[in-house]
Amino acid sequence: MDDTEALRVAEAVVERGDLPLLGRDPGETYRMGIMGGTFDPIHNGHLVAAEQAFDDLCLDVVVFMPAGRPAFKQDKRVTSGEDRYAMTLLATSDNPHFLASRFEVDREGITYTADTLEQLSAIYPKNVEFYFITGADAIAEIVTWRDASKIARLAHLVGATRPGYDLAHARAAFEESPYEFDVTYLEVPALAISSSYLRQRVEADQSLRYLTPDQVTGYIHKHHLYGVRPKRYGSSDLEAQDL
Numbered sequence: 001m002d003d004t005e006a007l008r009v010a011e012a013v014v015e016r017g018d019l020p021l022l023g024r025d026p027g028e029t030y031r032m033g034i035m036g037g038t039f040d041p042i043h044n045g046h047l048v049a050a051e052q053a054f055d056d057l058c059l060d061v062v063v064f065m066p067a068g069r070p071a072f073k074q075d076k077r078v079t080s081g082e083d084r085y086a087m088t089l090l091a092t093s094d095n096p097h098f099l100a101s102r103f104e105v106d107r108e109g110i111t112y113t114a115d116t117l118e119q120l121s122a123i124y125p126k127n128v129e130f131y132f133i134t135g136a137d138a139i140a141e142i143v144t145w146r147d148a149s150k151i152a153r154l155a156h157l158v159g160a161t162r163p164g165y166d167l168a169h170a171r172a173a174f175e176e177s178p179y180e181f182d183v184t185y186l187e188v189p190a191l192a193i194s195s196s197y198l199r200q201r202v203e204a205d206q207s208l209r210y211l212t213p214d215q216v217t218g219y220i221h222k223h224h225l226y227g228v229r230p231k232r233y234g235s236s237d238l239e240a241q242d243l
């Protein structure tokens with residue numbers, strides 16, 4: 001990358017605000033992990049999968065990108081992008097090689113991974129490689145995603161094994177696909193949890209401790225997400241109960 005190109009990349013990254021500055025040395029290859037998802041809410045399963053990918057694939061950074069309008073959840077109620085981004089930011093803030101990005105939250109329309117990868121490829125120089133990390137349940141579906149050929153061309157795929165999921169299905173899906181995907185499967189410490197499960201627990205007034213960072217739990221309570229009832233601070237009956 002010459003100086004003009006380096007400046008262009010730096011400007012594009014600074015303009016976006018929350019993307020890592022990678023690719024400066026043309027003699028080096030840089031590896032950016034991208035953890036996509038709805039993150040409604042983010043949980044320790046997402047975090048441990050991303051950390052394992054970071055270690056095993058020698059990534060430089062993992063960028064968590066909450067989808068603005070998730071393509072597969074159009075018929076479902078999804079928490080606002082702002083809340084999901086805020087929780088993702090809180091959950092990743094104590095890890096120096098994790099970043100939370102508004103890249104997809106700020107994009108108009110339905111969120112497609114191929115669009116994200118295309119935009120990132122336009123921002124970064126060729127010596128930055130993209131590693132798109134998914135859980136094993138999602139990875140088998142990628143062959144059916146919009147512009148799957150573009151995804152195959154622009155990114156390496158990382159499939160984190162999820163408890164109870166048989167990888168044979170994913171392997172077969174890629175073998176049958178007309179596109180050449182580069183896929184690495186990772187063994188991550190088994191965490192049989194999902195955002196749906198966490199939402200159910202909140203609804204049932206059960207603890208989220210050790211399933212997601214405490215800051216995320218704090219945010220859920222403060223913003224009354226997933227059916228948390230507002231606390232009536234200062235009301236005399238509550239004070240009496242608390243005593």
Ligand code: ATP
Pocket residue numbers: 036037038039040044045046049133134135136137138139160161162188191192193194195196197
């Ligand atoms: P929901 O239950 O609402 O579908 P989720 O837990 O599956 O939520 P998503 O935001 O849909 O979370 O998933 C984002 C990505 O994280 C997907 O690729 C998914 O496969 C992966 N993922 C989710 N939970 C785990 C887990 N426990 N271990 C590894 N990967 C996971």
Ligand code: MG
Pocket residue numbers: none
């Ligand atoms: Mg899911």
